[in-house]
Amino acid sequence: MMEAxxxxxxxxxxxxxxxxxxxxxxxxxxxxxxxxxxxxxRGESSLRTWLIGIAHHRCGDAIKSRTRxxxxxxxxxxxxxxxxxxxxTPTEQLELARQVAALEGCLEELSDDIRETVLxxxxxxxxxxxxxxxxxxxxxxxxxxxxxxxPILKRCLERKGWKHE
Numbered sequence: 614m615m616e617a618x619x620x621x622x623x624x625x626x627x628x629x630x631x632x633x634x635x636x637x638x639x640x641x642x643x644x645x646x647x648x649x650x651x652x653x654x655r656g657e658s659s660l661r662t663w664l665i666g667i668a669h670h671r672c673g674d675a676i677k678s679r680t681r682x683x684x685x686x687x688x689x690x691x692x693x694x695x696x697x698x699x700x701x702t703p704t705e706q707l708e709l710a711r712q713v714a715a716l717e718g719c720l721e722e723l724s725d726d727i728r729e730t731v732l733x734x735x736x737x738x739x740x741x742x743x744x745x746x747x748x749x750x751x752x753x754x755x756x757x758x759x760x761x762x763x764p765i766l767k768r769c770l771e772r773k774g775w776k777h778e
Contacts (some may be wrong), residue, residue, distance in 0.1 A: 614651075615644050618661055621771060622668050628673040628720065628732050638674050645667045655720075658743055665737040666747050669729075712775065719769035723762060730758045731766075 622643050626636035646667055647654075654663055720728050733739045733747070734755075741752035748755065 614647065614660065614664075618664050619644070622664050623666055625668050626672055628717075628736065629669075629673055629723075629729065632679075632699050635675055635679070639668065639671045642671050646671070659754060661737070662739055665739065666775055668734070669747055671700060701712065714773055715768070715770055715773040718773065719766050722769060723765065726763050727758055730755050733764050734759050 619640065623636060623640045626639045626643070627633055630636045630639065643664060654660065658666075662735070693754055720731070723731065730744065730748070732743070733744050740745070741755050744755050745752040
């Protein structure tokens with residue numbers, strides 16, 4: 614379970630928490646909890662969706678805890694670029710790292726609820742119906758959030774020098 618889904622869960626946690634060390638702790642907690650409660654998994658969604666649901670709740674807990682402690686939120690700039698594709702050339706790797714950094718910066722400009730919705734849809738590949746259950750929102754509302762976020766992200770990326778080809 615962990616081998617198949619740890620990268621997805623960790624990437625979700627890192628983007629939600631904007632803190633690599635905390636994301637590592639939360640991701641570990643997710644898999645510990647999933648292992649403990651695997652008999653509760655009813656198969657109504659994919660295992661990946663179930664794990665992201667657990668991650669969503671544990672990230673929410675971590676954010677609340679951090680807020681109570683009044684900690685500063687710092688984005689670890691290397692959080693995403695540490696996962697480098699070794700089959701790419703160094704130039705391709707650099708270009709990808711620059712694109713990822715630009716996208717991360719644009720995601721940071723979104724409100725927390727919009728960023729969360731976009732990450733669940735595209736990073737976690739959840740359907741709007743799965744997201745609706747997780748977030749207790751209507752699927753149409755979540756679809757509208759994503760639809761409104763995409764042009765904002767596109768304009769932001771264009772301001773950073775990235776054009777869609």
